[in-house]
Amino acid sequence: MKKPKNKRKSKTAKKKAPGIKRIGNLDFYRKKLEALRADLLKTVQKKREEALPETEVGDEGDVASRSVARDLVFELTDNEHRLLDEVEAALRRIEKGTFGYCESCVSRIKAMRLKYMPYARYCIKCQARFERS
Numbered sequence: 001m002k003k004p005k006n007k008r009k010s011k012t013a014k015k016k017a018p019g020i021k022r023i024g025n026l027d028f029y030r031k032k033l034e035a036l037r038a039d040l041l042k043t044v045q046k047k048r049e050e051a052l053p054e055t056e057v058g059d060e061g062d063v064a065s066r067s068v069a070r071d072l073v074f075e076l077t078d079n080e081h082r083l084l085d086e087v088e089a090a091l092r093r094i095e096k097g098t099f100g101y102c103e104s105c106v107s108r109i110k111a112m113r114l115k116y117m118p119y120a121r122y123c124i125k126c127q128a129r130f131e132r133s
Helices: 026-051 060-096 111-116 124-132
Strands: none
């Protein structure tokens, strides 16, 4: 009788999606994403502080002007929140072992795209297809 092989996994081994090889230099992307996250958090906080200044006395024009400025700041903050969500999702993909692979077709995302947009979820072809539809 053959003995069954003891297939013990190391407790420190990271899980990765089946059939997917890890992208090299993950530390580079992790640091880049963490720096981007820190910058976005600072920017959002600064804009919130600027958008909610002490109440000043003024005429109706001043009040309307501050209201429009506040709405614009909150719109920009919403965009930054969406980007922050994308950055957080990319950091989770690094931990899961799926970073650098298209979420649609599972092909590898080009290194140049990840270099400039490390939070990219899709390859160029799939991204273009989603934008057209």
